[in-house]
Amino acid sequence: MSPHQFLLTRRYKMSLVHQIPAEFVGNECSQLHGHDFKVDVVVAGMPDPVTGFLISRLELDRIVETTLLKPYREKPLHELQNKMTGEAIAARLFELLRAPSALGESCVSVNLIETRKNRFQATV
Numbered sequence: 001m002s003p004h005q006f007l008l009t010r011r012y013k014m015s016l017v018h019q020i021p022a023e024f025v026g027n028e029c030s031q032l033h034g035h036d037f038k039v040d041v042v043v044a045g046m047p048d049p050v051t052g053f054l055i056s057r058l059e060l061d062r063i064v065e066t067t068l069l070k071p072y073r074e075k076p077l078h079e080l081q082n083k084m085t086g087e088a089i090a091a092r093l094f095e096l097l098r099a100p101s102a103l104g105e106s107c108v109s110v111n112l113i114e115t116r117k118n119r120f121q122a123t124v
């Protein structure tokens with residue numbers, strides 16, 4: 001078995017709905033609307049000596065679905081957190097995945113890809 005630690009990066013699509021009170025922004029974000037993001041979840045560790053996998057992709061998908069995708073699909077962003085910047089969203093997604101009931105410390109980074117130019121990386 002390899003003595004090397006590995007990083008697995010798996011990409012997910014995420015859509016967020018939100019509304020920012022008009023007194024804070026004079027743009028389209030004052031109406032209820034959605035944003036599409038890509039989220040790269042990075043997991044670190046050693047491959048399992050039996051399976052050869054760092055983590056089961058099915059298990060990772062299940063954790064990301066129940067921890068991130070489902071809650072953010074079912075509620076608008078402004079009901080889940082106060083700050084709605086890319087930085088704040090990436091930080092919150094990272095905190096949720098770092099919880100012991102989710103991926104714990106094996107999750108070493110979350111990248112929120114907002115546009116071709118903007119990527120917010122929360123990491124240890």
Ligand SMILES: [Zn+2]
Nearest residue numbers: 018028029035
């Ligand atoms: Zn918006």
